[in-house]
Amino acid sequence: MNHIRPAIVMMLAMTLLTGLAYPLAVTVIAQLAFPWQANGSLIRRHGIVVGAARIGQNFASAGYFHPRPSATTGPDPGDPARTIAVPYNGANSGGSNLGPTAKELVRHVQARAAALAAQNPAAPIPVDLVTSSASGLDPDITPAGALFQVPRVARARSLPVAVVRRLVLAHITPRLFGVIGEPHVNVLRLNLALDALARH
């Protein structure tokens, strides 16, 4: 029993130190040193926040590059007690959690593959475009996934395929130091560049 008092004192001291002083001090330094990142790497266009560089967003129209399938959900606006699919819900991250032998997974992949094959019948379908990401907010697609969509985007925007292709190649982030991570294309940045291209 004589351990209870030091335990309470120690817990209070640790809470003040690591639970308040530490995160608040890091917040102050971060806001001064890296304000853009500390506030979520938000991207503004004409003063309006259009998204975050790190967070994927949903694109469905033919004239934009599409991100990967997202398994995130959210409350049904008509009936808040029910949960419905809300792709790229930035306030409820998560994957499908379907196992490799789940019928539902294979059915989803088959449907996505069929839709993509209709857009670009010649090419094999990159696996990242038919599988949902871990976070449901993956901001990136593979270079293969971006190049696969070039014919559709070029057609929808009435742009030469070579121009769109060049834009994709310019937006590939290579491996860090040639070894760390995987080459990827940030979909939001690519689509912003696409909009800027169309305007000029």
Add this chain to the structure above:
Amino acid sequence: MREDEEQHWLAYACAMLAFSFTGFVGLYALQRMQAVLPLDPAHQGAVSPALAFDTSVSFLTNTNWQSYVPETTMSDLTQMAGLTVHNFVSAATGIALALALIRGFARRSAQGIGNFWVDLTRCVLYVLLPAAIVVALFFVWQGVPQNLGAYTHATTLEGARQVIAQGPVASQEAIKMLGTNGGGFFNANSAHPYENPTALTDLVQMLLIFAIGAGLTNVFGRMVGDERQGWAIFAVMFALFLAGAAITYSVESQGNPAFTAFRVDQAPSALQPGGNMEGKEVRFGIANSALFTTVTTDASAGAVNNMHDSLLPLAGAVPLVNIMLGEIIFGGVGSGLYGMLLFVIVAMFVAGLMVGRTPEYLGKKLEAKEVKMAMLAILVLPLSILGFTALAVVLPVGTAALGNAGPHGFSEALYAYTSATGNNGSAFAGLAADTPFWNDTLGLAMFIGRFLMIVPMLAIAGSLARKKIVPASLGTFPTTGALFVGLVVGVILVTGGLIFFPAVALGPIVEHFALLHGTLY
């Protein structure tokens, strides 16, 4: 309390238990009252009693199993003053306990094994806190948010509204990794682009998970006066780690055979990493995901950068087996080392039996009491894992939560109790665990896995510290060579293999053959 006051092992254990209990009460109260407390920009309500119990045990035991979606459940105050605090102190408690056990080996004819309060304070002030500050700022630089504002409302390029959850992420992320805690600020954990934005942060997170567990092997060597003893332990851990990483990568890079019929390209090329990309992030691909999965389950971090539920069957078996072996491959901070030393005691006992000599380790005779206590601590794992899993798969309240059918559903339940008992915290996350049955049984499993292992371990430390050192002779088994490393690896695999093989066969192994055969569930 006085700084130089040495504690008997029982006093050390009582101090640790009193501290943990106080933390449990405080964290439970904080979650239940968060709705009326400040720093709640997203207006989260009070956490339900069963969930608050599960979460409190989870963070107190360094497990960080999460039955909830953090961004829709926990206020900023709970995340900082509750969860972040326990990230620090549960890690410091683990390190303190490991130091106590090492003192048992290093001291001769001593009554005390150190002072819990001193060990705890030093771990936080001199190791965890300074490192966490540096790492947190590095993470912010790479793109991890650190603010106390409301969630962001963005208008997407297609005109839709997107709500983006944010908060004081970086400060929690740093200690989450360094203390092998693994409890995410967001539901997707280290797969979330705000928790782990780049391949560089991913690499640093993996290094942080291993840093203290690996470093403690050297601390061990120095404290017992022979660094080679530490390197031998390191070698055992490293061999098991390499095997796990190699298996996971080679399985995952093959891709899912069920997709090949749809003209899906899963082959690696210069333009894509290929492989099984369900539940993975493009910036990490297969290699970084497989490596992270191995690292996070070797150590008891339980952070994930890909969804383990969607791993191919044999790749999913690797994290499962890693945790079943007792979280000793570098392991949780502190707990990895003391868990490994329990296996060493058993291995030396086996070696002693072979040659008919009283086993010794580091000059201490290992007698009936030490070996019994070590076996007791080791047997707690299968009892809790297999017992609770059996209960969950026969009760309707258990099976109702499974997110997948067939053998994969069994794997989800097995993984949940393995992760809870091993204090890992990662999940086959299709399991809808936020029900009273799952919250309560998982909470119990975490409690059993932590404290029923610690108390026998401290008893061993106290008993060893009292003993004299026996000088090494010709007949002493050398504990720094390859033979020792092989023997310990063998004992770990035989113990884990014999106890858990039937359960693993019912889950991942059956599913593997079903997948090859084209059977879906």
